[in-house]
Structures are given as C-alpha cells and as structure tokens.
Amino acid sequence: GNGEGANFVIRRDVLARTAADPATAALTWLRTLLTDERGAYWTFAVHTPGHTLVGATPERHVSVRDGRVRMNPISGTFRHPLDVRDLEPDFRSFVKDTKETEELFMVVDEEMKMMAQICSDGGRITGPYLKQMAHLTHTEYLLDGSSEADVRDVLRATMFAPTVTGSPMENACTVIRRHEPAGRGYYSGVLALVDLDEEGGERLDAPILIRTAHVDAAGTVTVSAGATLVRHSDPRSEVAETAAKARGMLAALGLRPRRETGYDVQLASVPGVAEDLAARNESLSPFWLSPQEARPDPDLAGRRVLVVDAEDTWTQMLAHMVRHVGMVAEVRRWEQVGPQDVLDPSWDLLLLGPGPGDPTDLGDPRIVRLRALAEARLGSGTPLLAVCLSHQVLAAMAGLEIVKLDRPNQGVQIPVDLWGQVRRIGFYNTFVARPPAPGEQVSVGGRPLEVAVHEPDDAVVGMRGSGVASIQGHAESVLSRDGLVALHGLLRHAALPAPADPR
Incomplete structure (x- = not known):
C-alpha cells in the first residue's frame, strides 16, 4: 500500500430490464421481501417519477430522537451454509475469525470519528451484537451519544457510511472514483425520514441504501453490492460475499431462485457465541x-x-x-x-x-x-x-x-x-x-x-x-x-x- 487507507468497499452491479409498471413491480418485489427476508432494519419501497427504490437494508445509518444520536456500524458477513449440520461449527469459526473482527473494529473507529464531531459526550460503544437475516448474518455495534445539532447537520456530518465506502473517508472516495467505472447513484446513500415528535422536537431515521434495487425511467434495474477489502482479505471470499449480499434482492426480482433455509436457528443462542462476542471487547479502549x-x-x-x-x-x-x-x-x-x-x-x-x-x-x-x-x-x-x-x-x-x-x-x-x-x-x-x-x-x-x-x-x-x-x-x-x-x-x-x- 501507499498509506492511502485502512479499508475500501468497491461495488459491483447487476443490471436487468423490466417492462412492468414500476409502481406495480415495486409492490410485488416488496411483498416478496416482506415474506422472505428477516432481520432488516427497513424493508421499503419508494416510487417517484423516474425513480423507484425497493429494498431490505440491514443497516441504520444514523437516527436522532430526544437528543440522542445513534449509529449502527455493521461489518463482518457470515453466509449461511445449505447444510444445517455445518451451521454451528462454521459460525463459531466466523465469530473468532481475525479478519471479520478487525473489519468491524475499523468501521467502528471510522464512525466514532463522526460521533465525536457531533456529540458533546463523544459517543459510547455497546455490543457487539448479531444481525441475523434470512441467508446472511452480520456482526454490529451500536454507537450512542447526545447532541443538540440540527438533524440536517447530523445527516450532513455523517455522510457517507464507512461500511459502504472505507476509511479514511475522504481518501476512500478518491479510491472508489479510481476503481469504479461510474457513479454510484443511490447505492450507499441514505433514505431519511424526518418528522417531529409529540413535543415538537425533530426526529431522524436514516437507513443506508444497500440490498436495494433501483429502477429508472427506462426500466433499467440496478442492484449493487460490495465487500470490505482489508489486509486479510481473500479475493475469492470477497467476491462470494458480494454475490451473497445481492442474492436476496435478486431473488425478490425473480432473477435468482427463492432459497428456503430449511432451518430456523437463533445464532445468538449457539453455545459459546455470546462469550466469544463479549471477548472481543476485552482488547478495546x-x-x-x-x-x-x-x-x-x-x-x-x-x-x-x-x-x-x-x-x-x-x-x-x-x-x-x-x-x-x-x-x-x-x-x-x-x-x-x-x-x-x-x-x-x-x-x-x-x-x-x-x-x-x-x-x-x-x-x-x-x-x-x-x-x-x-x-x-x-x-x-x-x-x-x-x-x-x-x-x-x-x-x-x-x-x-x-x-x-x-x-x-x-x-x-x-x-x-x-x-x-x-x-x-x-x-x-x-x-x-x-x-x-x-x-x-x-x-x-x-x-x-x-x-x-x-x-x-x-x-x-x-x-x-x-x-x-x-x-x-x-x-x-x-x-x-x-x-x-x-x-x-x-x-x-x-x-x-x-x-x-x-x-
């Protein structure tokens, strides 16, 4: 390396076309996601003239409520095996994997930079937790702090999430521009729901636009996904992870088979997992x-x-x-x-x-x-x-x-x-x-x-x-x-x- 950064997320796109009415298609795909996916932070459809977005994103970018700011960095991806007999031993190995652990620590560091900027108390880390979805499970932390900043300023100061760009942020964007063939469009951006609470205070809820399909006015459908590249990355594994992240959305579009899991195991309850996750914090500040x-x-x-x-x-x-x-x-x-x-x-x-x-x-x-x-x-x-x-x-x-x-x-x-x-x-x-x-x-x-x-x-x-x-x-x-x-x-x-x- 040349000292340009600690990690980078380079996206890949899957392109398709549809002749269906975008609003009708969006509702159909949304129903499939609501039926098949689990553990999403937001499952949503947005339809405006010329642009339609449908997705099931696992990740909160930032939220503000009652003066509390929360961010939710997610990194580390476990692909559920087809054979349930491989599930528990494979998952225990994943939780102890150095690459997956360091990958999460790095994005926590990057988002804590943002928290320190907008929160008077700097922000506190809790976790790690598991985000179990239908075919993937992620590891995550929750960052929490207090702030009097306007929600628009909070959103501006936290763009964009390091989990979908890299770190340090400014240089990661330069690397992305060098290696990605075109602009990202809505991928890795956010939706933002801004309203007032019962007492007139501002609230913000902003998920990251990943695991999302975008349909333009010409009927072109784009599904983008990427994996975090760090010093321990294996190219084949990162390609497989990228494909796995896109698979659920592609299945909802009818471009991949709708896969049945065949089992329903709460991975957080697997013996030893809670202890392994807690042990990660023993080395932290x-x-x-x-x-x-x-x-x-x-x-x-x-x-x-x-x-x-x-x-x-x-x-x-x-x-x-x-x-x-x-x-x-x-x-x-x-x-x-x-x-x-x-x-x-x-x-x-x-x-x-x-x-x-x-x-x-x-x-x-x-x-x-x-x-x-x-x-x-x-x-x-x-x-x-x-x-x-x-x-x-x-x-x-x-x-x-x-x-x-x-x-x-x-x-x-x-x-x-x-x-x-x-x-x-x-x-x-x-x-x-x-x-x-x-x-x-x-x-x-x-x-x-x-x-x-x-x-x-x-x-x-x-x-x-x-x-x-x-x-x-x-x-x-x-x-x-x-x-x-x-x-x-x-x-x-x-x-x-x-x-x-x-x-």
Whole structure:
C-alpha cells in the first residue's frame, strides 16, 4: 500500500430490464421481501417519477430522537451454509475469525470519528451484537451519544457510511472514483425520514441504501453490492460475499431462485457465541466503552490546543480526549492553518494530526504544510505534539529514515514500550521511521529527542524532547486499550514545563 487507507468497499452491479409498471413491480418485489427476508432494519419501497427504490437494508445509518444520536456500524458477513449440520461449527469459526473482527473494529473507529464531531459526550460503544437475516448474518455495534445539532447537520456530518465506502473517508472516495467505472447513484446513500415528535422536537431515521434495487425511467434495474477489502482479505471470499449480499434482492426480482433455509436457528443462542462476542471487547479502549465524564488534569485545565486535521477526522476523537482532561481544543483543516497561525501565543499546544499518504512526498501540499507548521512551532520554542503521519513527518525532519512496511499495520493492536511503560495501542500505518544507529543523537529544531522503538518491527513508535512529543499509533482509536493514559502522558510532556533537575 501507499498509506492511502485502512479499508475500501468497491461495488459491483447487476443490471436487468423490466417492462412492468414500476409502481406495480415495486409492490410485488416488496411483498416478496416482506415474506422472505428477516432481520432488516427497513424493508421499503419508494416510487417517484423516474425513480423507484425497493429494498431490505440491514443497516441504520444514523437516527436522532430526544437528543440522542445513534449509529449502527455493521461489518463482518457470515453466509449461511445449505447444510444445517455445518451451521454451528462454521459460525463459531466466523465469530473468532481475525479478519471479520478487525473489519468491524475499523468501521467502528471510522464512525466514532463522526460521533465525536457531533456529540458533546463523544459517543459510547455497546455490543457487539448479531444481525441475523434470512441467508446472511452480520456482526454490529451500536454507537450512542447526545447532541443538540440540527438533524440536517447530523445527516450532513455523517455522510457517507464507512461500511459502504472505507476509511479514511475522504481518501476512500478518491479510491472508489479510481476503481469504479461510474457513479454510484443511490447505492450507499441514505433514505431519511424526518418528522417531529409529540413535543415538537425533530426526529431522524436514516437507513443506508444497500440490498436495494433501483429502477429508472427506462426500466433499467440496478442492484449493487460490495465487500470490505482489508489486509486479510481473500479475493475469492470477497467476491462470494458480494454475490451473497445481492442474492436476496435478486431473488425478490425473480432473477435468482427463492432459497428456503430449511432451518430456523437463533445464532445468538449457539453455545459459546455470546462469550466469544463479549471477548472481543476485552482488547478495546475502556474510554469509548464507558460514559465519558470529564476528568480534568489541574495542570492542563484551560490550556488551549490547536488540532490540525490532515485529511483524516481522527482529529475529532483526539480533540474529544483532549477536552476530557480539561484542555480547550479547536480543530482546523490543514489548508486553513498557516505558520503565522501556530505562532499565535494564545495556543498553548499545537497538535498535528494523522492523515493518509507518504510522509516523504514533498509534492504533496499537505506534507509541505505539516513540515512548515512544525518548523514554525519548533523555531519559536513552543509546545508541539504529532500523531501518526505527522509523527513520521517530524521523524523525517529529525533525519530518521522513513520506509514503507512490507505488510501495513491497518487496524491492528500492538503492545509497545513507551519509555518503560507497555501500552496497547491501535496502529493504522504503512510507513515507519527507522531508529537511529546505536549511540547516535537525534534532534529536531535544536531539541534533542528520546526515541521509543518497537524492536520486532524496528520502528520508532514515539519521540519526545523538551516541549515536543510524538506517537506513531492512534491513542484515540477504539483499538487502543491504553490510549487515554498514553495520550495524557504525551500531552503533559509536550505542554508542561520540564521539572527542574534536583541536582
């Protein structure tokens, strides 16, 4: 990889034609879905002049009710076997499968970025749960938070779902445009039901448009489906998954046989499954699994932090954690921040955030800007913290070699030694900085640096010096079990004056 992202969803289309009246056809197909499908979040038909949509989508995109925002990331797909005797052992293997587990964790991370942006309390994760349908079963989490935002702003901030695009979102859309032959139309968009509750408050219910057929004015029927491509993906398995996702809709259209399951087993009740699902959370961040009541650090409380977004909204989760310890955080896009902005003395700390791409590519305006911001801050002797891509940029400025990993770390938890403390941190990176030669002193902007090295990967996973610190991993990730304590330590090191030497 080239550091472009952690996962991508590339769609395939099945095309057909119908001469039937679209409204009549829609009601016929809807009846079949209501009869044959199970477990759908919405089963629906929408008919307007020139466009007809019929589907049975399993996934809520976002809902708002009584000031509570909920998102429902679904990822990981189990195809029900034809022979019931294979069901339980195959399903137990699926629940324990590393690829399926990591695939879900990655989309939870991506949707938590959105929750952190729109919810004052950052959002809390519950689950995992099962979404059992007629011929497929998915794994899912529920994300819940409070927000006073207008429902239109909530919908705008959460477009589009990473479960049907990839992450990071902005770069995933670029990859989709490069690999898909035409625009997606309604596929992976949303329907949105907006109304008022009994007290006049706004409500929103918006499912994702997947497992859906679209009929245009010419009678062309399109059914689109895709699978999530991650580092453990097997091409044949992903193709089979894509076909399985389309099969239920195609059967409703009469383009595939209507398959009888022949059994009715509640997979959530299969012995051992509940325990296996619960065990997934043992490695996750307790911060995001719990109510996030602020716990200000008296030494940091009130200090102002400028967070620079380098085209990845991990910065929203970072900002929420920074506020949790009592600091005041403001997030700005990289192109909205210049060297003079970071020299404003009202900023107690500059936090340069993560992003996709090659940290050595000086033809990339983002990399050039990140270097300029770091140079300005270092030159002024004021505090700086860098994360992931920005850590790599800082390491390059310190003269360390930046190399591409043979196998990217995309959505993997690694226990790393950060200056004598082992922390379990989530990693999403294609590039790493190599450590200096033994005895070689490293410095940046005239500040000597102490590096933390993960020996198995021969990778610099952290740097720190007077008023400067950096980390390769994502302390803000759901995958970072020790993320809050690691980030808190880096904030204190970067933002607070070094204690006086007792000698």
